[in-house]
Amino acid sequence: MLALLVGVSLILLTAYFGESPSSPLHNVQRGIVEVVSPLQQGASTVLSPVKDVAGWFSDTLQAKSQNDQLHAQLNKATKALAYYEQKATLTSQLEAQLKLDDTNSISSYQPVSADVIGADPTLWYQTIEIDQGSDDGITMNDPVTGSGALVGKVTELGSSFSIVTLITDHTFAVTAEVLDGTGETGVLLPAVGSPNQLLLQDLPSSATGIQSGQLVVTAGFKDPQDPDLNSLYPPGIPIGTVSSANQNELLNNQQVQVAPAANLRHLSVVQVLTRPHAGTARAQVP
Amino acid sequence: MNVTGSSLRLPLRLILLALVTVVVQESAVSQISIFGVSADITPLVVMSVGLLAGSLPGAIMGFGTGLLVDTVLVQTLGVTSLLYIAIGYWSGRLRELRDPAHGLVPLAAGAAATAVAGLGMTLIQFLLGVDAPVSLLLLQQIFITVLVNTLIALPVYALVRRVVQPVLPDDPRRRRRRAYTTGGLSPLQRPSQRLGQISRGSP
Numbered sequence: 001m002l003a004l005l006v007g008v009s010l011i012l013l014t015a016y017f018g019e020s021p022s023s024p025l026h027n028v029q030r031g032i033v034e035v036v037s038p039l040q041q042g043a044s045t046v047l048s049p050v051k052d053v054a055g056w057f058s059d060t061l062q063a064k065s066q067n068d069q070l071h072a073q074l075n076k077a078t079k080a081l082a083y084y085e086q087k088a089t090l091t092s093q094l095e096a097q098l099k100l101d102d103t104n105s106i107s108s109y110q111p112v113s114a115d116v117i118g119a120d121p122t123l124w125y126q127t128i129e130i131d132q133g134s135d136d137g138i139t140m141n142d143p144v145t146g147s148g149a150l151v152g153k154v155t156e157l158g159s160s161f162s163i164v165t166l167i168t169d170h171t172f173a174v175t176a177e178v179l180d181g182t183g184e185t186g187v188l189l190p191a192v193g194s195p196n197q198l199l200l201q202d203l204p205s206s207a208t209g210i211q212s213g214q215l216v217v218t219a220g221f222k223d224p225q226d227p228d229l230n231s232l233y234p235p236g237i238p239i240g241t242v243s244s245a246n247q248n249e250l251l252n253n254q255q256v257q258v259a260p261a262a263n264l265r266h267l268s269v270v271q272v273l274t275r276p277h278a279g280t281a282r283a284q285v286p
Numbered sequence: 287m288n289v290t291g292s293s294l295r296l297p298l299r300l301i302l303l304a305l306v307t308v309v310v311q312e313s314a315v316s317q318i319s320i321f322g323v324s325a326d327i328t329p330l331v332v333m334s335v336g337l338l339a340g341s342l343p344g345a346i347m348g349f350g351t352g353l354l355v356d357t358v359l360v361q362t363l364g365v366t367s368l369l370y371i372a373i374g375y376w377s378g379r380l381r382e383l384r385d386p387a388h389g390l391v392p393l394a395a396g397a398a399a400t401a402v403a404g405l406g407m408t409l410i411q412f413l414l415g416v417d418a419p420v421s422l423l424l425l426q427q428i429f430i431t432v433l434v435n436t437l438i439a440l441p442v443y444a445l446v447r448r449v450v451q452p453v454l455p456d457d458p459r460r461r462r463r464r465a466y467t468t469g470g471l472s473p474l475q476r477p478s479q480r481l482g483q484i485s486r487g488s489p
Contacts, residue, residue: 001342005349005371012353013364017414025363032357040313040358047314054318119316120359121326123404123427124411127359129312156360163360170416192416193424195322265319 021156030158033129037117037161041131044117048268055266073241076213109234109273111145112136114162116267123193126169128152130270133160137274141232143218146270149238149261150174150218154272162272166264167239168195175219175231176200176239178256180209185219188239188258195265198240198258205254210245216258234273295453300335300343303449304351307331308358323431326400328355330439332370333377333399334446337392339454341378348374362414369406373399396439397432404428 016025114136118129132138134157142154144164152172156163165172168190176188178200184207186200200216220235243259250256307328316324332351336344352367377395380386405428 002345002371002375005345006368009349009352009364009368009371011364013362013368016363029357029360029363033360036309036358039309043309043313047310051314051317054320058319116317118312118358119324120361121311121316121324121328122407123323123424123431124407125359125361127361129359170411170420173417189419191419191421191423193427194421195427197421197423199419265322265324266317268317 030156033156033161033163034158037129037131037158040117040129041115044115051268058266073213108275109143110137110275111271112138112274113269113271115269117161119267123195124170126152126166126172126190126195126264127155128164128166128267128270130162130164130272131160132272133158133162135159138162138272139274143233143237143273144270145237145262145273146264146267147262149240150233151260151262151264151267151270153232164270164272167198167260168264174233174239175221176216176258177219177235178203178207178210178242179215179217180207180211182207182209184210186254188216191257196259197243198260199255200242200258201253201255203250203254203256205251207250207254208247210242210250210256212242212245214242214245216240216242296339296343296450299449299453300339300347301350303331303335303446304347304354308351308354311355312358320434321430323427323434325434325438326403326431327435327438327442328352328366329370329373329399329403330396330435330442331446332374333395333439334392334443335450336374336377337381337395337443338447338450339378340382341375344374344378345371346374348372365407365410368410369403372406373402376402390440392443393436393439396443397436400432400435401428404431 012025019025112132114130114132116128117131120127130144138154138157140154140157143150144152144154150167152164152166152169154162155165167174167188170190170192172190174188175185177183177185184203186203186207188198188200191197191199203210216239218231218233218235218237218239220231220233238261240258240260242256244257246256311327315327318324328351332344332348335347339347348370349367352365352370353363355361355366355370356363377399380391380395408424408428
């Protein structure tokens with residue numbers, strides 16, 4: 001009996017691993033999730049007071065250490081705000097002169113709000129389940145934001161549910177840009193086992209101006225020759241801030257550490273950007 | 287007819303227990319962060335069933351719970367069930383070979399079960415291939431998860447025992463041990479009576 005159970009597990013593992021997402025095993029799996037997701041939705045609603053109380057205790061324990069960090073960040077942000085407000089005024093004047101449109105704002109990507117009804121506890125598969133699916137206009141690979149920052153993308157889709165792979169999952173990668181004045185671009189990867197840390201790799205060796213606290217956003221790119229090469233993520237979605245920019249690591253490995261802006265272990269509501277490729281023609285330069 | 291009904295009671299309870307465990311785990315427990323990690327009650331429930339019901343029910347419960355976890359999270363099927371079979375089987379063997387009676391056994395078994403689940407998942411992921419850099423903090427995270435799970439192992443075991451114990455077939459070895467610890471093999475003789483006899487015989 002034991003050998004049979006182990007054998008079945010190994011057969012399932014081998015069969016599933018080599019199959020395409022439209023294979024029978026995947027379809028059966030999605031069918032079962034369709035049945036279980038209303039149960040999860042109900043349980044999530046019923047148990048939300050418990051989650052809130054536990055979350056409150058967890059947040060309170062972390063509050064003291066976060067307080068000092070946030071004070072330091074606030075000082076930096078106040079200085080940056082004055083600088084960027086001045087730039088924003090200038091930009092809006094220039095946009096008006098050049099008749100630029102504003103289709104690259106988040107609201108233009110038709111965000112769909114969704115409740116988180118399930119989460120994965122393991123350190124390897126970092127996924128969440130949300131209560132909106134293809135019936136609500138969500139499609140595969142749609143970017144997902146939470147707390148105003150990128151948290152992942154849709155990787156499994158049902159009519160009434162979606163599975164979102166978080167940016168800390170080992171299969172995730174996104175091109176990202178550091179807002180350091182020069183806009184250095186690299187590939188953002190998770191550091192498996194460290195849910196509060198991401199690695200921005202493949203930075204140019206000249207990127208020595210990167211410092212801790214600088215904002216990291218999605219780079220987003222479009223290839224006019226080949227639309228298939230367009231990035232899945234629109235540009236400008238915040239991802240996090242540079243948490244450690246060691247100059248030696250930057251020179252030798254061309255990478256910096258990034259702390260995600262959203263608390264990925266405590267997501268209750270997210271937004272799915274259902275039209276991530278909205279802004280087509282951005283500028284009409286005379 | 288009654289025999290069939292009573293023999294089905296244990297599998298039915300185990301199926302219901304597995305379903306409730308997985309739904310509660312994914313809907314609530316996974317979303318509660320303690321020291322930066324989430325508790326995982328699924329290996330604890332499998333371990334508890336193994337300790338209470340034996341190796342074969344433990345292994346079957348492990349297979350079923352693991353399969354349900356992989357299905358609900360739309361993950362590679364078979365990975366979690368493979369690990370949970372081992373947890374259920376070995377906790378069942380611990381009961382069959384040693385029959386531990388100490389109240390803290392579920393605590394140690396819970397820690398071991400969580401460690402097997404965490405390290406086993408890491409090993410399988412490395413075998414399947416990892417696309418991203420792996421931080422050494424992974425080991426720290428596994429260690430913290432083991433600690434958190436150890437803290438909740440006793441209440442989880444108590445809950446599982448409440449669900450499973452009433453439908454378990456009576457084990458002769460346990461009955462014998464219970465008889466010794468409660469003062470005698472005869473149910474007609476109370477421990478107070480035995481003590482009274484001893485005191486009368488002594489000078």
